Amino acid sequence: MADISILLDTLRVLDTTINVETIITEFHALSEADKDDRRLSTAKKIFPLIFGDNASVQGDIDFSERTKTTWSTSCELSPGIFISPETPQDVGRILALCQFLGLKFSVRGGGHLHNPGFSSNDGGVVISMKNLNAVTVSEDKLTVDIGVGLVWIDVYKALEEHDIAVIGGRQPAIGVAGFLLGGGLSFQNSERGLSCHGVVEFEIVLADSTVAKVNATNNKELFWALKGGGSNFGIVTKVTMSAISNKVWCEGRVYAPKENKKICEAIMEYHKASEKDSKATLIWHTVEEATTLILVYADPVEEQPAIFNVFDEIEPLVSMVPPKIYSILEIVSIFDELTVTEPKSHDIRIMTSMPDLELYNAVEECRLQQIDALKDVPGARVTLTIQPMSPSAFTAGVNQGGDPLGLTAQSQQWLVVLMDWSNPEDDAVVLEASRKIVDLAESVARKNGTYLDFKYSNYCSRDQDPLASYGAENVRKLRSIADAVDPRGVFQKLQNDGWLLSKTV
Template sequence: MDVSSPIATTTGSPSLDKLDNPEVETLLSKYATLSASEKDTFRASLASQNFVLLFGKNAILETSDEYESQRRVPWSTNCWLQPLVVVTPTSAQEIATALTLCRFFNLRLSVRGGGHLQNPGFNSNHGGVVISMSKFDQVKLSEDKSTADIGLGLRWLDVYKALDLHGLAVAGGRIPTVGVPGLLLGGGISFQNSQYGIGAMGVIVNSNADENTDLFWAVKGGGPNFGIITKMNLVTVPTTSWSEARIYPPTAYESLVHGLMQYHEAIETDNRASLVWHATSQAILLVFFYCAPVEKPPAAFASFYDIPFLMNFVPPGTRSIYELVQGCRKTRQEQQAALSDVEGLVLTNVFQPMSSLAMEQSQGTPLGLEPVGQQWFLAMADWKHAKDEARVRDAIREIVDVAEASAKEEGVYLPHRYSNYASRDQDPLASYGAENVERLRGVAGKYDPEGVFQRLQNGGWLLSKVGSS
């Protein structure tokens, strides 16, 4: 990951008096002379005009044809908010300009990669600015193909598709619609956890490594507290692997849990196996992934093989990561279409087994991960009617509380909260440990001395909010 080429922070952003646009200068001067109450009245109008003057068609207002589709980019309908403007910069310099406008007009801002975070206000806002990275859509291999420059506006299916042409992949996300930056900056889970660690692991490859090591450490799970990253160089890996996806009936739950415990033992000595467990009240989906093109089903998953299942989501065999992710996506869409007339609640539980090997590979981050085998757990819900939100959230909260209480009773509870799974009423950064949080605050203060990303950023796991949940 290249975190120093270039990061648009408050430090080093161009001043507005150097933008060399007479119309912009006139509007800014007009705004500067207004009283506080007058600024509140004219802020939206003057800010909108300036964004249009400086970004043209890449500044999308409510009156723009593109506005509604841009507003609905986030995966969760809870996040379909009503920003004043969605700006789609094409360079780091333009991102710096957008940030400077937000500072000048004191506008709330949100940064959006793929828009998959489910918490309202994290990737959009009401009445502020959304800085969309959608125009950063490059996938460029280095000359020796050992690294790839990955655009921060891409989703993982796009990345795998582009690299698949070269027989390569990267240690990225497993869900096709997840965006690149959100996954990695939250300490993302990949198929290759046990081999390479969490998705944000890597080495600094830029020429300024010596002066940016603190920032490189901080972004490995530190989220949106330090600036806007405009470029990531990821190490490439072979893409051909063995995989299979099965759908089991809910009645197989107890047998699958028994198999899961045996699988935990297997991955303590086999760093190439990865498992996705995705269970609803209707079915349980297991995705088996092995980081090698083996001919026979790997022994690491043997504890599941004899459990009767309903169907193969993806048949067993060797394929590229792109083919696996695309296959799961296609079948999921087909099944969703078949059930489009069904209304109501869907509860989902996700188990994510993590080996001690994965945790050992993930040291050197602010996440505070203990180097032992562990189980990450996600409970989530989809529902149709807004009036049911409070009841549904209370039910999910109860599931999580019981799971945590059980872990504590058994003496196996670990405090870490994975930020990409965390709900708005949780506090994942606090789970990193007090020492890491203070170190993160120090890095944020160095690269954002005015606290713009703490003060103006509309949502996200911000250091200014640690301890407030």
């Protein structure tokens, strides 16, 4: 009964203790076979008793609406319980119950995921972080506390009145915690590194339900691991990030697809120039109808920065975002208007290489071939993104204490294929088209000696293995840290899915 006493103490319920204790005692007395049959039904009794309206169970009127995913319809599964904790202590109680009952759990922040099972499950518990949504600016405006239930546009809205920002996400509906635990790409990559390097402290609930503050001096190794190591160590409930200026120069240009070859040639020149200018960031984004080039400079300069002049000889159809100084909120709000789509299935796939013009041209040809191959698939859309990464991005990361990603300070590009489609029966053919594009890119890069064995986890498809790409030594260190903070392997065994160390080869 000692375990039950510890559990009840962790739950810290007063007016419902007797009912909860009775239910827990009855479950504890069952045989293992009977427990298997009663895990979910027992949980459906306990969670509402402890968490009230913050817990919803399968069959409740509002259950379907609560569990609905926010982005990819392929991620809509059938959990048994949906719960929205209000405090880190609530998260600890949920973890304790899941362990006692042997129930699978999934953690959902913004819900902007494309891999089924990462933020939901069948027959288990979904822990929605939506109630952890406070933004608090320090008195000196040097740091910001951010609740992980927020998406980035809400963070920027809260910071706008203070005339500050953080190196957060570029897409409005991306959630805070998952984004940072995977690394994070911001508008200030080249100058400040990945977004995780803007975190000065994580608040995290560990497997034993304790709440830990993790920073460069307290739990130093765990701080390193959380900057790209994913959900292997606990549930992050709050992050403290360094505040930065919220003003940048930006322009968004739209080109006819026929200009893609010229744009790729110009990107090669940009790669070279970005090695000497740590303020510039560029995103190349192409679909069947047009190509968009987003140019961002992490300073509020009045004139177009010279690094972008290489694109001036290519005539755009329109300047979608007129060149001038913007706040981060203004830019993300523009993206918010442009990215609203009807519900669809999505998948993202990635590869990394050094700058390689032959690769860019080969991938563009293959993309057009796959668009044709999917012409009869309802809702099918193929989007290709090239994200140049300058050496300064990785130097900045090292200067901020490093991370487990294993990246070296060299020019590279992260090539991303985003697939959209309407019907689940087309999953296989769409995913195969995505694989063909990325496989070709990797083949060309290997032939040319430009291939880099790194996969950015936030853009990985379900069959890729990003943690393995961090390198054997870093994976061993991550496993050692996970074993230290979670010796029973709760986040490897009961967490439904994700980029887990237990899945890494």
